[in-house]
Structure formats: C-alpha cells, structure tokens
Amino acid sequence: MAALARSLAGKAARAALVVVAVTVLTQWLLELAPGSVASVILGEAATPEEVARLDHEMGFDQPFLERYGRWLVNLLQGDLGTSPVTGQSVLGQIVDALPVTVELMVLGLSFGLLLTLVTGVLAARNPGGLADRVGTAMSSIALAVPAFVAGPVLAYLVAVRAGWLPVTGWSPISEGLGDNLRYALLPALCVGLLEFGILQRLLRADLVATMNEDFIDSARGRGVSESRLLLRHALRPASLPLLTITGLTVGRMLGGTVVVEALFRTPGLGMLLTTSISNRDLVTVSGIVALVAVGYVVINLAVDVAYVLVDPRIRIRAAS
Structure with missing residues (x-):
C-alpha cells in the first residue's frame, strides 16, 4: 500500500x-x-x-x-x-456557467457510451456482419464530421425541418425538467456523436480481440452461451481501454464544448470563455x-x- x-x-x-x-x-x-x-x-x-x-x-x-x-x-x-x-467574481461566473456545461457533458457522454455499448456488442457477436458494418459506418461518419459541421446539420434536420427541438437558448432545470431537456438534448446529441466515433472503434476492436482469447474458448467449450461470454466474460477486460479513453474524453469535453455552446447559444463555460477572450x-x-x-x-x-x-x-x- x-x-x-x-x-x-x-x-x-x-x-x-x-x-x-x-x-x-x-x-x-x-x-x-x-x-x-x-x-x-x-x-x-x-x-x-x-x-x-x-x-x-x-x-x-x-x-x-x-x-x-x-x-x-x-x-x-x-x-x-x-x-x-463585468465587475463580477470569476468564481461566481464559473459556478453559474458550470452546471450547464456539466449537464451537456453528462447527457452527451451517456448517449455516446450507450450507443457505443450497443453497436460494439452487436459488432463483436458477428464481426464483418451487417451490424458490424453499420456500426463502423456510423463511427466513421462521427469521426469525419467536426462539431461546427455536425451542429448546423443536426439543428437543420431536428429543429428546423422536424421542429422537434428548439435551435438555440436554454431553460434551467429549476424551471422544469421537460423544458430543460428540450434545450439540452440537441447540443448534447452533437457532443455525444463526436465522442461515439472514437469510443465505438476502440470497444469493437477490443471486444473482437478478447473473444478470440483462450479463456473465452475454454468457457465456450463448457457450454457458456455467446451472450453470456460477451457480457460477463469479455466486456469487463475489454472495457479497460474504454475506461481510460472515457476519462480522457471527459477531461477533453470539459474544455471542448466551446464550439457546441457557441453554435447553440448555450450559457455554459464555452460561451463564457468565448466572450471573455473577445x-x-x-x-x-x-x-x-x-x-x-x-x-x-x-x-x-x-x-x-x-x-x-x-x-x-x-x-x-x-x-x-
């Protein structure tokens, strides 16, 4: 110790x-x-x-x-x-803006991880199959499209054309969870998609490699089902690199929501930083x-x- x-x-x-x-x-x-x-x-x-x-x-x-x-x-x-x-305390301004950024990070990372786990496990069940090809294509698009392109595209499709969510603005949780999520989901979705591209490739590769390990073959020989092998035997060791990258992702997201917050006029740390630099x-x-x-x-x-x-x-x- x-x-x-x-x-x-x-x-x-x-x-x-x-x-x-x-x-x-x-x-x-x-x-x-x-x-x-x-x-x-x-x-x-x-x-x-x-x-x-x-x-x-x-x-x-x-x-x-x-x-x-x-x-x-x-x-x-x-x-x-x-x-x-502004004449205001810097700590006070950060305290006011931080909950907005943290909420976007939590929602975005939750969405990215959920999509990563689903597509990664489905891909590892049948490498090279339809689910694997679809997941790889989705992660490739997420990696190739930067935030300043993904944001306007999502805003146009989800907010302007479909009218499901507002384009800009913010509503605090104190004024109602429903209104808060309406304003938060679109920028959070943009943040989550960018992280999904990295996380999905990593988990998929590690899961496929782990499923070919000797201890997996031994468990398979004892009659353990493929679903149990994936979720109980392979997912835990394969998730260690994902744990590292997720930690780095959270740190990067803390300073990387600047573009997303500027696009959607979200009053978080990104907007505060942009205004302060100007x-x-x-x-x-x-x-x-x-x-x-x-x-x-x-x-x-x-x-x-x-x-x-x-x-x-x-x-x-x-x-x-």
Missing part, C-alpha cells in the same frame, strides 16, 4: 506541474495578443494615454511573472479574482483554463485509481 500511495503521490505532483504549465502558457499567449482589457472597457474612442493609465491602475503593466505569481497564490487560496470587464478578460480566461486543467488532471488521476480497482493485476504491479 505504501508503494501504491507513493505512485499516486508522484502522479499528483506531475498533475500539479501540468496545471502550472497550462496556465502559464495561456496567460503568456494572451499577453501576446493585440489590444488590452483597458481598451475594451474604455471603448474605441479612448486615447493611448487613457488606456495606459487604466492598465496601470489595474496592474496589467507589471512584469508577467510577478502578476502570474500573485495570481497563483490567490488561486491556491481559492480566489480566482474579479473580472475587470473582451480580453485575462482574469476570467485564466480562471476558466485553471478549472479545465485541474478537472482534466483530477479525472486522469481518478482513471488511474479506477484501473487499480478494476484490474487486480495493476494493483499488484503498483504495490510492488
């Missing part, structure tokens, strides 16, 4: 370095972009002297490392600062990036722990 704890502590230390590197690069790249938040606040009619004076008052003319160090200390204390554009709101952008980076590395650590719990062989190797 001590060796396992040291292994996890090492992973946590590397994860902290990743967060620092990501936030440093983000703030440095935003520094290189033309314009400043002072020019956004004062408007196009402001003189360079007025912009420089406001930058000085807000501390944006100080050395980069000094400002980053102060921001990092505040971050460790749970203070993400106050937006100089306004040169470095404080808000840094807070969002820090949250995404922390979420990504925490999810990856959780995947490592889940690996140990699911597969005893990994637990033995980690403890040795």
